[in-house]
Amino acid sequence: MTVKAQITRSEVPVELTWDLTLIYKTDADWEKDFSAVESEIPKFAAFKGKLKPARSSATATAGRRLLSLFKLRDETDIILGKVSVYATMRWHQDTANGFYGSMSKRADNLSKNFSAALSFVDPELLSLKAETLAKMVAKTPELELYQHQLDELNRQRAHVRSAEIEEVLAEAADITGSAGTIAETLDDADIKHPVIEGEDGQMVELTDGTYQLLRQSHDPAVRRRAHEAMFTNYKGYRNTFAATYSANVKADMFKAKTRYFDSCIERSLSNNNIPVSVYDNLVGTVHKNLPLLHRYLEMRKKILGLETLHYADLYVPLIEVDAKVSREVQNATVLAAVAPLGQNYVERLRVAFESRWIDEIENANKHSGAYSWGTYGTPSFMLLNDTGTIDSMYTRAHEAGHSMHSQYTREFQPYPYAHYITFVAEVASISNEQLLSAHLLKITTDPKMRLYILNHQLESIRTTLIRQTLFAEFERKAHAIAEAGTPLTADVLCKLHKDLNHEYYGAVVEAEDLIENEWARIPHFYGSFYVFTYATGIAAAVALSRQILTEGAPAAERHINFLKSGCSDYGINILRKAGVDLSTPAPVQAAFDMFAETLATFEKEYAAYKAS
Secondary structure, eight states: OOEEOOOOGGGSOGGGSOOGGGTOSSHHHHHHHHHHHHHHGGGGGGGTTOOSOSSGGGHHHHHHHHHHHHHHHHHHHHHHHHHHHHHHHHHHHOTTOHHHHHHHHHHHHHHHHHHHHTTTHHHHHHTSOHHHHHHHHHHOGGGGGGHHHHHHHHHTGGGOOOHHHHHHHHHTHHHHTHHHHHHHHIIIIIOOOOEEEOGGGOEEEOOHHHHHHHTTOSSHHHHHHHHHHHHHHHHTTHHHHHHHHHHHHHHHHHHHHHTTOSSHHHHHHHTTTOOHHHHHHHHHHHHHTHHHHHHHHHHHHHHHTOSSBOGGGSSSOSSOOOOBOOHHHHHHHHHHHTGGGOHHHHHHHHHHHHTTOEEOSOOTTOOOSOEEEOOTTSOOEEEOOOOSBHHHHHHHHHHHHHHHHHHHHHHHSOGGGOSOOGGGTTHHHHHHHHHHHHHHHHHOOOHHHHHHHHHHHHHHIIIIIIHHHHHHHHHHHHHHHHHTTOOOOHHHHHHHHHHHHHHHHTTTBOOOSGGGGGGGGOGGGGSTTOTHHHHHHHHHHHHHHHHHHHHOHHHHHHHHHHHHOTTSSOHHHHHHHHTOOTTSSHHHHHHHHHHHHHHHHHHHHHHHHHHO
């Protein structure tokens, strides 16, 4: 039998690749901007030690000096953003390409040098009394643009160190951030993928993309071979991944200790002014609703006709349909689905679809998964690994949500606030998924396809709300173990992950050992305490999308205003203005209420389908 190999980058049709010449026409143009940033960085030294007014009557002079510093910082950072995005996205096309890998590393180092050069700013500003800063702003009206940033600085006053220590911390960023880079390189470029027998006896290389397909096979033997091969493969690398993840957690502990936080999670959430109680509410509400998950899984086992439900059986659609969807149909369907957000939103997204903002399909050594990325002054590009399925269409809608969020934010916010924080990062993307489901159910009359879509909705709650909360618990407990002095060995991490899976799924899913290796293939763990935002994000998205579909224009306007807000306020406040309050357990419970409603609808329509 012939092994189906991945195509190389050069074999991908140009129209299916993103057009990074929209950032730089040539690599030489990139080099010019790289050099420009290099030449700007030394200029910050002229401001060091000079931010404090020379005398009480000199606040106007000090204010103008601070304004000059902020403008130089922003102008340089805009160029640096383009340098970083271009180099890394070029590398992600083919992570085995050493030339672009080197460019990406150079861009990373330049970013760290930029941060180090500015490390004196916060300590110097915090050496001033709040009243002095207020007078500087009052005497220099243009500084009012930065008022929210200055307020945030004052909020973090207890956690900012001296200028000397801040400089050391900035210089150490290359070390403290290296674990994720090492894990990413290992996962994308160095791990050897196993070859297994897939559908119809064809031998398939088990990449991330092919694994996503094979675990949805309606042949139990195929999906179990894929599951066993994937996690057996990661088992062989688990000691290396344990070393990288342990290094990542140690870096988090170092940052928490040097910033005077009691724990890693407190430091991480404090960056976005999120109380730890939000995390607690999420975990507690999910645990309260686990019986609902078990009811769904029991139904899954019955419909699949299985005596025993295995982890390998969790992703196969309960209904088999011809679900191949071309790229053109995906685009048209997503555009129709987001129509409730208004014509302006639809036309903006159409431009993204038609202007080569998307890198569409998988090739050898391409970065796995999907993301949306860009920077101020560039398109919001999307990396996909499209497999031509309905799931791929949902991924397209998801990443399109990120891209439109970025585009609105960059257009309607001044540069200092022209990005959004991680706490709200998943809301726009998951809202698009919810709108897509609603649209598909509205236009679909075929009983099997309706059941497929309803199942997808159920799976979105299981995989995004419940599974990501499981991952959030893993992160928190792993950090707590390390903070208590226990080394994070492979055995420790595997046991933790296995125990959590059995706690969440164990009432229905057969216990197994291989699932304990799953943590090793979760790249988001290297962006510590990020995965919980997927869970809170879907809770907010369910609420907002329902408001859009029931209220119409007023809710859509609130949603667009949310997209325009960037980081001009704290995330909880921005979402509250949009119509959802994540400081309470209510949105998470409401998402489970929707899960229960959808499950009841599925059960009713499935019974009618079987009876027909």
